[in-house]
Structures are given as structure tokens and as C-alpha cells.
Amino acid sequence: MKDKKALVGIALFALIALVGGTFAYFRMTWEKENSFGVAEYSSSVSETFTSPTEWTPCTETPKIVNVTNSGNVAIAARIKIQEQRWDKLNEARENVVGTLPLAANGQDMAVLGLVNASDWVLGADGYYYYQSDIEPDEASSNFIESVTFNCEATTDYSSARYHLILQVETIQASAKDNWN
Numbered sequence: 533m534k535d536k537k538a539l540v541g542i543a544l545f546a547l548i549a550l551v552g553g554t555f556a557y558f559r560m561t562w563e564k565e566n567s568f569g570v571a572e573y574s575s576s577v578s579e580t581f582t583s584p585t586e587w588t589p590c591t592e593t594p595k596i597v598n599v600t601n602s603g604n605v606a607i608a609a610r611i612k613i614q615e616q617r618w619d620k621l622n623e624a625r626e627n628v629v630g631t632l633p634l635a636a637n638g639q640d641m642a643v644l645g646l647v648n649a650s651d652w653v654l655g656a657d658g659y660y661y662y663q664s665d666i667e668p669d670e671a672s673s674n675f676i677e678s679v680t681f682n683c684e685a686t687t688d689y690s691s692a693r694y695h696l697i698l699q700v701e702t703i704q705a706s707a708k709d710n711w712n
Contacts, residue, residue: 574602575607587694590683592678594678601668605705608666609666609702610701611662615697620692639684645678646675647673665708
């Protein structure tokens, strides 16, 4: 009886070893590497502008600003007029001695020639949003085409300097609902 139990134990052990060995025999392992090429995202602000040195009232100065997509994925664009400032200069026109108001007598002293109101729409956050996606190798319509020194400017603006700063942002077009 003892021999029979030992024989059954050995047979059972051999069966387990055989089944376990069979599973190991059929085991396989793979490793696959996948590469993902990322699209080129690139944009720029195009500006045609020559800063006047002797700007006078009633003078319109060309200033053309738009956004160009130089990548290979569609983009969305927005522009904010970040800052406008009139600096009052000393008699030698070398140093800032104060600032002047942006408007006088209810009129802007620098009148921006914003264009394409249907293409660039002002949002509640102060940004102008371009209403179409800008496809690769294309540009937006112009945001600004000129700046005019108001004809009604007073002599307070003599020996002054005007500054206009635009903040331009682009984002992948498919993510334009996620502007922060």
C-alpha cells in the first residue's frame, strides 16, 4: 500500500511536470516598437511697418499685421491690443518726462485701422479671434492696416512718442476651444 501511494505520488508529480513543461514549451514573447512622427507646428506674425520719426497729425502710417502658418497643421489665432501708451518726451526728445492720455476731447489720438471685422471678432476677454482656421502655408487676413495720428491732436502731443504693443497667440486649430 505504501508502494502504491509512492507510485501514485511519483506519477502525479510526473504529470504536473509534463503539463508545466508543455505550457513553457508553447510560451512566446514579442516586443514591438512603434514610432510616431509629430506634425510641425510653426507660426509667425507678419508685419509691414516703418516707424515714423516725424509723425504729424492727420498722417496715416501703414502698419500691416497678420498671422502666417509656416507649419503643417492648421492653427487658430488671436490678437490682443496689449498696450497703447503716449510718452511725453523732454525738449531734447531723449527722455520720457511723463505720459499723455490715449484720447483727448473724446477722440483716440492714435486711430487704429482695424480691418475685417467679420474675420477678427472681439471676445469678452479682450482678444480678437480669427474666425477661420489658418491652413499650412497660408496667412490670416490683415488685423491692422494703418495707424493714423488724429487730426484733432493738441500741442500737448508735440514731442511725444506713441507705443502700440500687440500680443499674438496661436494654437493648434483642433484645440481652439481650449484657449487659456
